Amino acid sequence: MNATSSVAAAVTPDPTEAVTLLVNQHRRLEALLSLVVEEAAPPERTRRLLKAADELAVHIAAEEMLFYPAVRAERTEDILLESLEEHLSLKRLLADLLALDPVDCTFTPKCKVLLEQTEHHHEEEEDHLFPKVMLLLGPEKRAELGRQMLQQQTDLMRAGEPREWAAEQTEAAQALDEEPTPRTEHP
Numbered sequence: 001m002n003a004t005s006s007v008a009a010a011v012t013p014d015p016t017e018a019v020t021l022l023v024n025q026h027r028r029l030e031a032l033l034s035l036v037v038e039e040a041a042p043p044e045r046t047r048r049l050l051k052a053a054d055e056l057a058v059h060i061a062a063e064e065m066l067f068y069p070a071v072r073a074e075r076t077e078d079i080l081l082e083s084l085e086e087h088l089s090l091k092r093l094l095a096d097l098l099a100l101d102p103v104d105c106t107f108t109p110k111c112k113v114l115l116e117q118t119e120h121h122h123e124e125e126e127d128h129l130f131p132k133v134m135l136l137l138g139p140e141k142r143a144e145l146g147r148q149m150l151q152q153q154t155d156l157m158r159a160g161e162p163r164e165w166a167a168e169q170t171e172a173a174q175a176l177d178e179e180p181t182p183r184t185e186h187p
Helices: 005-010 018-038 042-071 077-099 107-136 139-159 162-168
Strands: none
Touching (some): 018 042, 018 107, 018 139, 042 077, 042 107, 077 107, 077 162
16 A cells, blocks of 8 residues: 555554554555465465454444544545445455355455455545544544544454454445444344
8 A cells, every 4th residue: 555645654653543553454454354365275264364354344343433423524524435335345245255165266356356445445545534634633632533443443352253243234335424333242
């Protein structure tokens, strides 16, 4: 990804600052999805997919529930609406992959498409949304937002299998003015 210089320069040494947190998670998600694509052994593919799927799910949830509402402004609404549509596409691909046997002939192509769409989404955020966020929110607000996102992600991971929540959210894109409701406890 080629993040704009304004975002790259603004990424702070504080790993919990919201933009820094998301950029770092983008790189980790891309690396995890690349490992799924590269793996040949079906059991290991499944293990890697489940790990990547859980991390992608909590990342999406934090963006939809906390980050996007916090940065919603007239100058960001179009980007946020596009991002929510991209999340829907990622959730649909994730749902397809979770239902597939890793030896299925479409598994690798779907993994590649998920990786490519994830990279595209990250590039859009880093090039278009994050520079605006840096102007809209001060460092203290971004730091607090980052701490909230980390706490939410931790809670979702503790609840178990956040990928299942994401895979269930495939009917329509999350509305920008509506709060998503991921499970935070086992049924």
